[in-house]
Amino acid sequence: MPAAIEIRDVHKRFGELHALSGIDLEVPQGEFFGLLGPNGAGKTTLISVLAGLVRADRGSARVMGRDVRTDYRAARRSLGVVPQELVFDPFFTVRETLRIQSGYFGMRDNRAWVDEVMHNLDLASKADVNMRSLSGGMKRRVLVAQALVHKPPVIVLDEPTAGVDVELRQALWQFIRRLNRDGHTIVLTTHYLEEAEALCARIAMLKQGRVVALDSTANLLKRVHHLLLRLRLVGQLPEELRPLEHGSTAEAHVLRLKSFDDVEPALASVRRAGCRIEDMELVQPDLEDAFVEVMRRS
Amino acid sequence: MSGFPTLLYKEVLRFWKVSTQTIGAPVLTAALFLFIFGHVLEGRVRMYDSVPYTAFLVPGLVMMSVLQNAFANTSSSLIQSKITGNIIFVLLPPLAYWEFFAAYVLAAVVRGMVVGTAVLLVTLPFVGAEFRHPLWILPFAFCGSAVLGALGMMAGIWAEKIDQVASFQNFLIMPLTFLSGVFYSIHSLPEFWQGLSHFNPFFYMIDGFRYGFFGVSDVHPVRSLAVVAAFLGVVSALTLAMLRSGYKLRH
Numbered sequence: 001m002p003a004a005i006e007i008r009d010v011h012k013r014f015g016e017l018h019a020l021s022g023i024d025l026e027v028p029q030g031e032f033f034g035l036l037g038p039n040g041a042g043k044t045t046l047i048s049v050l051a052g053l054v055r056a057d058r059g060s061a062r063v064m065g066r067d068v069r070t071d072y073r074a075a076r077r078s079l080g081v082v083p084q085e086l087v088f089d090p091f092f093t094v095r096e097t098l099r100i101q102s103g104y105f106g107m108r109d110n111r112a113w114v115d116e117v118m119h120n121l122d123l124a125s126k127a128d129v130n131m132r133s134l135s136g137g138m139k140r141r142v143l144v145a146q147a148l149v150h151k152p153p154v155i156v157l158d159e160p161t162a163g164v165d166v167e168l169r170q171a172l173w174q175f176i177r178r179l180n181r182d183g184h185t186i187v188l189t190t191h192y193l194e195e196a197e198a199l200c201a202r203i204a205m206l207k208q209g210r211v212v213a214l215d216s217t218a219n220l221l222k223r224v225h226h227l228l229l230r231l232r233l234v235g236q237l238p239e240e241l242r243p244l245e246h247g248s249t250a251e252a253h254v255l256r257l258k259s260f261d262d263v264e265p266a267l268a269s270v271r272r273a274g275c276r277i278e279d280m281e282l283v284q285p286d287l288e289d290a291f292v293e294v295m296r297r298s
Numbered sequence: 299m300s301g302f303p304t305l306l307y308k309e310v311l312r313f314w315k316v317s318t319q320t321i322g323a324p325v326l327t328a329a330l331f332l333f334i335f336g337h338v339l340e341g342r343v344r345m346y347d348s349v350p351y352t353a354f355l356v357p358g359l360v361m362m363s364v365l366q367n368a369f370a371n372t373s374s375s376l377i378q379s380k381i382t383g384n385i386i387f388v389l390l391p392p393l394a395y396w397e398f399f400a401a402y403v404l405a406a407v408v409r410g411m412v413v414g415t416a417v418l419l420v421t422l423p424f425v426g427a428e429f430r431h432p433l434w435i436l437p438f439a440f441c442g443s444a445v446l447g448a449l450g451m452m453a454g455i456w457a458e459k460i461d462q463v464a465s466f467q468n469f470l471i472m473p474l475t476f477l478s479g480v481f482y483s484i485h486s487l488p489e490f491w492q493g494l495s496h497f498n499p500f501f502y503m504i505d506g507f508r509y510g511f512f513g514v515s516d517v518h519p520v521r522s523l524a525v526v527a528a529f530l531g532v533v534s535a536l537t538l539a540m541l542r543s544g545y546k547l548r549h
Contacts (some may be wrong), residue, residue, distance in 0.1 A: 014549070051390055054549045073392035081390055087383035091312050103304025104391035146387065 002065025004029045004154045004185035005050065010059035012045055012209075019045045020056070021209040027187060027202075029064075029153070032180050034200030034217070035189045036291060041206040043189045044084060047156050051081045063154055077105060080147035084158040086139050088131040094118065094142055095127040098149050105150035117145045120175055137168045144172065148179075155179065156187045161195065173199065197221075197287035205294050213294045217287065224285035224293050229255040229266060235275035241266060252279070302397040305388060309405030313371055321413055324367055328359045328417040332424065335481065349512055352425045356418070357508040358480035361442060363417045365503065368410035368443035369450040369471050372402045373463045376454025380546075389548065395541035399451065399534070406447025407440060414439060430513030434506065438519075441526045442503035446471070448533040455540050455547060474500045479508075484516050499529040 005027040012020040020042045027033045035043050048054035049061050052068050052075070060067060066074040089097060098117065102110040118124045121141045126134060131142065140160065147155060157176070161169045177199070180186050190196055196203060196217075203220055205213040213220060231237075232252045237245070244266070246256035255266055263282065270277060313320040336352035379385035388398070429435070453466040478500035484492050495501045496517075506522035509515035515522070541547070 048549070052548065053386070053389055055544060073394075076390060076392040079390075083383075083386055085383050087386060089379075089384045089387065090382070091315050096311075100304055100308045101387060101391075103307070104301035104388065104393065106301055106392070150391075 006062040008060045010056045012056050019209050029185055032186045032200050034196040034203040037206035042209040047158050078153050080152035080155045082143050082147045082157045082160050088139050090132045093128050093130055101146045102149035117148050121145050154185045158189050193287045220290045224289045226256050228283040230281040232279040233275045238269045238273040301391050301393045302401050305401035306404055310408050313409050324363045324413050325416045325420055328363050329420050332421050356421050356425050357511045360414045360417045361504045361507045362475050362480045364410040364414035364439055364443050365446045367413040368406040368446035371406040371409040372447045372450030373454040377457050377463045399538055402451055403444050403447040407443040410443030431510045434519050435510035438507040441530050445530045445533050448537045451537045478504045502526050
């Protein structure tokens with residue numbers, strides 16, 4: 001069984017900028033995969049190489065075993081891309097947009113599936129409304145629907161929830177999770193790291209066109225060897241704990257501890273100083289901490 | 299199945315949805331040209347010794363409308379899609395570069411033909427033009443609109459701003475069309491300008507097209523069709539090369 005996505009030694013330059021510097025990546029079929037990185041890391045360029053929008057200077061990219069250049073028709077039929085920008089064709093209604101998009105992929109008489117996609121994305125009531133009249137959130141839903149109308153086994157979502165309200169975000173993830181359960185491979189790029197942590201089984205982190213981390217989400221979280229103790233005190237934080245402070249706010253002191261063993265000595269120090277603890281919280285590391293850690297080290 | 303028929307359908311639907319602007323406006327412009335020039339020059343000028351000026355003008359105006367609208371269809375569609383970013387919807391599907399070319403150019407031909415027919419229907423009752431060789435009319439209309447559709451694609455792909463497409467239209471397409479004999483026979487020009495007109499491929503499109511109406515032309519229609527077909531071949535080859543390389547569409 002071929003990998004859903006297979007990228008081998010892909011390089012891409014835009015003038016002086018080395019946007020991709022030898023990317024190697026493999027995403028097995030059925031996986032929910034995250035592609036993370038700061039702005040300019042190369043995420044969108046990598047997606048564009050897969051989609052045939054950008055031609056790699058070197059290396060190869062395959063979708064469901066089909067080369068994106070030599071066998072581009074099969075590769076593109078296997079791929080649905082939700083672009084980052086909120087783009088639409090102002091001439092058409094939602095239904096026309098979706099029927100035309102499926103027609104580009106050679107699908108005829110696709111009404112039932114188009115109706116189902118619209119229903120699942122809560123677009124049915126807007127089916128005959130012109131794209132210009134839709135809100136930003138609705139336009140985002142149409143973009144997702146456009147990526148699905150040709151029933152691709154691999155779906156790439158390039159920051160699909162940027163600027164989207166909470167309700168739509170949750171509805172969208174519910175739908176995407178269902179597609180993943182049905183066997184679709186999902187590749188997600190997002191700046192909302194809590195989303196990636198909740199959804200992705202495996203994550204690649206990109207920095208300056210290179211993969212700097214590639215592991216399961218659980219293993220990436222294990223890379224963070226600290227935990228945070230959040231304290232709201234009546235009284236001054238003891239001097240001996242000052243070096244452990246990590247992003248304290250006016251309301252609370254946040255101490256960065258190496259392990260659970262350090263919790264009790266820190267609390268003892270607070271007690272010795274005569275402070276009263278009003279509130280206390282132990283925060284486990286999350287993907288954001290792992291991300292910062294990886295970016296700092298690479 | 300291929301996505302080509304859908305892309306063709308979408309490009310036709312695009313101009314059909316704004317037909318007041320894409321069909322109605324050029325018909326009105328052509329009718330105004332006919333009434334104003336006809337009013338000023340009718341009775342004072344006879345073309346090919348026997349053809350009244352307004353009757354002579356009708357095929358020229360029809361072909362001018364065909365050419366300008368074919369160009370406008372491809373160039374405006376591409377530049378608008380590039381600027382708004384929705385060009386991505388036709389770049390993601392499994393369309394070959396030649397399918398892309400054929401769909402856009404054929405939609406331009408359809409628009410050119412629709413506008414040309416509408417101009418003819420509106421102007422004909424006033425002048426009663428003849429149709430001596432109707433079978434010559436179609437190949438010139440088809441090839442002419444295909445040439446301009448392909449030129450519109452080149453302009454739309456090359457341009458990054460709408461005013462660049464407007465420059466292409468105003469400084470290249472418009473002068474070549476107006477100087478091609480829409481409003482006059484080149485035999486009425488001084489010898490130098492007559493000679494220069496033979497280097498203008500638009501002249502052959504209009505002259506051959508007019509032959510279908512009056513059975514008279516400045517150049518033999520076979521020669522005109524050969525020149526227009528060769529020009530279509532060159533423009534198509536250049537446009538296909540741009541599309542194949544991904545020039546300004548795929549990085």
